[in-house]
Amino acid sequence: MQPFSFATAAHLICEPGAVQRLVPLCRAWGARSVVLVTDAGVARLDFVEEVRAAFAAGDIALHLFDGVTAGAPESVVNAAAHFAKNVQAGLIIGFGGGSSLDVAKLVALLAHPQCRQSLDDLYGLDKAMGQRLPLIQVPTTAGSGSEVTPIAVVTTAHATRIAVVSARLLPDLALLDADLTLQLPAPVTAACGMLAMGHAVEAYTGARRKNPLSDMLAREALRLLGANLDEAVHNGSNREARQAMLLGACLAGQAYANAPLAAVHALAYPLGGHCQVPHGVSTAVLLPHVLGFNAAVAAPLYEELAPLLLGERLRAGDATDHTEQFIIELADLSERSGLPGRLRDIGVDHALLPRLATDAMLHERLLANNPREMTQAHALAIYQVAY
Numbered sequence: 001m002q003p004f005s006f007a008t009a010a011h012l013i014c015e016p017g018a019v020q021r022l023v024p025l026c027r028a029w030g031a032r033s034v035v036l037v038t039d040a041g042v043a044r045l046d047f048v049e050e051v052r053a054a055f056a057a058g059d060i061a062l063h064l065f066d067g068v069t070a071g072a073p074e075s076v077v078n079a080a081a082h083f084a085k086n087v088q089a090g091l092i093i094g095f096g097g098g099s100s101l102d103v104a105k106l107v108a109l110l111a112h113p114q115c116r117q118s119l120d121d122l123y124g125l126d127k128a129m130g131q132r133l134p135l136i137q138v139p140t141t142a143g144s145g146s147e148v149t150p151i152a153v154v155t156t157a158h159a160t161r162i163a164v165v166s167a168r169l170l171p172d173l174a175l176l177d178a179d180l181t182l183q184l185p186a187p188v189t190a191a192c193g194m195l196a197m198g199h200a201v202e203a204y205t206g207a208r209r210k211n212p213l214s215d216m217l218a219r220e221a222l223r224l225l226g227a228n229l230d231e232a233v234h235n236g237s238n239r240e241a242r243q244a245m246l247l248g249a250c251l252a253g254q255a256y257a258n259a260p261l262a263a264v265h266a267l268a269y270p271l272g273g274h275c276q277v278p279h280g281v282s283t284a285v286l287l288p289h290v291l292g293f294n295a296a297v298a299a300p301l302y303e304e305l306a307p308l309l310l311g312e313r314l315r316a317g318d319a320t321d322h323t324e325q326f327i328i329e330l331a332d333l334s335e336r337s338g339l340p341g342r343l344r345d346i347g348v349d350h351a352l353l354p355r356l357a358t359d360a361m362l363h364e365r366l367l368a369n370n371p372r373e374m375t376q377a378h379a380l381a382i383y384q385v386a387y
Contacts, residue, residue, distance in 0.1 A: 004211035016177040023058035031091035037104040038096040039068040071155035084111035098144025102152035105169040108132040128166035142245035143192025145176040145253015159273040178243035191280030191335030193229040197247035201257035206369040214259035224248030226309040256276040262370035266363035288331040298371040299323040
């Protein structure tokens with residue numbers, strides 16, 4: 001066995017209705033001023049008003065920052081940190097999808113009274129210094145797994161996506177409450193579910209830091225997600241399926257936080273920066289094509305994952321046969337969920353493909369973990385096949 005390290009959130013609560021515990025949890029931390037970081041869409045939902053009422057009744061000041069937008073732009077991170085400093089926040093709650101959770105992580109660092117760093121100082125690996133405010137993460141989508149990762153991805157003014165990676169970003173608590181996902185539209189449920197499945201697959205097949213714990217989590221994540229995505233998409237009121245999706249996405253997050261993501265995400269990020277394609281949608285479109293490229297070296301690992309999706313439907317054959325069935329099943333699951341299958345279907349201009357390939361190569365941290373070496377020419381070819 002190769003040496004490895006593993007880190008995750010200190011505490012996890014997985015239970016429908018668990019959001020009702022937020023007030024006593026914040027009180028236990030001694031927080032008198034709490035900032036809830038979210039986006040405008042989530043802020044309009046009934047359960048946010050219920051949370052605000054609970055804090056008012058509990059005599060804890062809750063300040064709502066609802067300016068998060070997709071991709072977590074630098075300007076939004078800085079505005080949220082400034083907001084939290086102004087209200088003298090003693091605790092940060094990330095509440096929403098992956099972008100809200102990522103912004104909350106950075107606010108917990110930047111809004112600490114003793115912080116002397118700017119956002120620019122944090123980009124890269126282990127650049128964060130000093131303390132952060134207590135951090136609770138509450139996902140309202142089952143996709144990013146950001147509630148348990150030490151990673152925050154930010155969109156710069158140049159439309160590139162850069163990660164902050166630091167153990168200081170790991171939250172004190174991740175709270176998984178299926179009731180918060182019952183109102184998710186089917187297309188969002190589908191995109192988030194496919195994103196989480198991509199996380200599980202890439203964590204399991206990565207070239208670096210793959211380890212027994214991340215493998216175990218990735219496999220269980222893929223099993224839960226594959227068994228419940230159809231139901232969550234087509235019968236969104238099924239609380240049991242929704243809770244299983246939240247847990248699957250969280251387990252996938254724990255896996256990739258310790259066994260990093262790879263080329264699927266390196267190729268997906270430029271689509272968000274240049275074309276404003278939602279990250280889950282771009283991942284769903286690219287996943288089968290990148291896996292097909294990797295199959296030349298990763299087929300034995302894809303074969304190990306195939307039974308988790310196909311079960312008794314897995315036909316007899318060798319690793320190549322099982323890998324093909326696995327990739328086809330992922331593509332079919334995406335199609336059954338109503339997601340687009342081609343880059344042209346999501347508004348990508350064919351003339352932009354060379355620029356996308358160039359930008360994908362900037363994500364060296366991810367490409368280094370891909371099971372098969374990928375060049376810019378390979379990236380361009382994958383974009384072309386996916387077009």
